[in-house]
Amino acid sequence: MDIQWYPGHMKKTKNILKENINLVKVVIELLDARVPLSSQNPDLKDLTGNKKRVIVLNKADLAEDHHTDAWVNYFKEEGYPAVPVSSVKGHGIKQLKAILGNYKAPSSKGKRPTRAMVIGVPNVGKSSFINSMAKKSAAKIGGVPGVTRGKQWIKIPPWIELLDTPGILWPKIESQYMAFNLAITGAIKFELLDYEDLAYRLLEFLSREKPEYLTARYKLKKIPASGELLKQIGINRGLLRTGGEVDTLKASEIILKEFRDGLLGKITLEHLS
Ligand SMILES: Nc1nc2c(ncn2[C@@H]2O[C@H](COP(=O)(O)OP(=O)(O)O)[C@@H](O)[C@H]2O)c(=O)[nH]1
Numbered sequence: 647m648d649i650q651w652y653p654g655h656m657k658k659t660k661n662i663l664k665e666n667i668n669l670v671k672v673v674i675e676l677l678d679a680r681v682p683l684s685s686q687n688p689d690l691k692d693l694t695g696n697k698k699r700v701i702v703l704n705k706a707d708l709a710e711d712h713h714t715d716a717w718v719n720y721f722k723e724e725g726y727p728a729v730p731v732s733s734v735k736g737h738g739i740k741q742l743k744a745i746l747g748n749y750k751a752p753s754s755k756g757k758r759p760t761r762a763m764v765i766g767v768p769n770v771g772k773s774s775f776i777n778s779m780a781k782k783s784a785a786k787i788g789g790v791p792g793v794t795r796g797k798q799w800i801k802i803p804p805w806i807e808l809l810d811t812p813g814i815l816w817p818k819i820e821s822q823y824m825a826f827n828l829a830i831t832g833a834i835k836f837e838l839l840d841y842e843d844l845a846y847r848l849l850e851f852l853s854r855e856k857p858e859y860l861t862a863r864y865k866l867k868k869i870p871a872s873g874e875l876l877k878q879i880g881i882n883r884g885l886l887r888t889g890g891e892v893d894t895l896k897a898s899e900i901i902l903k904e905f906r907d908g909l910l911g912k913i914t915l916e917h918l919s
């Protein structure tokens with residue numbers, strides 16, 4: 647499999663940051679708690695200069711807590727406060743606000759807002775996060791990445807202001823492993839990668855790390871050989887084409903969707919050590 651990536655995306659990342667960085671005091675970097683490093687753009691350090699950066703491990707409700715804790719420590723050792731958050735459940739928001747409180751200008755006496763921008767790869771949950779911070783449906787969720795027009799700020803009382811247009815940070819895909827992680831979690835479009843390839847890769851991981859999730863979800867007596875697993879899941883789900891052939895493409899789509907919706911269980915794909 648060849649990883650094609652668009653150089654234009656990197657330029658876009660840089661432009662978004664250049665346009666907005668001087669408006670804010672803090673950059674809130676959203677990472678996917680299931681694939682923290684794969685969803686991080688390693689160039690961000692250069693792009694944000696001396697700005698304070700706080701890391702949000704979003705979708706923590708879909709990741710394994712002990713792995714998330716390890717990642718929090720990892721980023722703290724790198725010098726960045728990190729907080730596990732579930733934007734859909736509103737978990738971790740309070741802790742994050744407390745951390746942002748540390749960046750409040752001492753001279754402002756609460757009058758001047760602390761401005762922050764939210765950045766992250768597509769689908770990491772930027773809009774959901776902003777809504778969760780604002781406790782209302784202000785930013786559009788799930789839409790196509792739009793163009794930044796006039797700057798709008800969302801007030802988070804009493805003293806935080808978030809730029810309402812999140813910065814879409816294109817990931818820097820440095821390996822096939824990262825590309826798979828990003829594709830499996832839904833950050834990059836599937837058209838770039840083959841569905842069945844992705845499903846195979848995910849099933850390989852799950853067979854090794856979480857066989858009990860697979861047997862439970864797909865009603866398998868045991869895990870068959872890797873070449874047979876996808877087919878067996880298709881059979882168990884009744885995904886047969888006319889003629890009796892197993893529809894492995896449909897099976898792949900279902901497995902990926904169920905993983906992304908958290909239906910198999912809490913699963914962290916990227917582990918430390
Ligand atoms: N389970 C879970 N899903 C989330 C979370 N945050 C966002 N999502 C979902 O991820 C998808 C993309 O979210 P969105 O906010 O549009 O991402 P954006 O592209 O970064 O703005 C949506 O289906 C959200 O419901 C989270 O913390 N937990």
Ligand SMILES: [Mg+2]
Pocket residue numbers: 772773774786787788789812
């Ligand atoms: Mg969005």
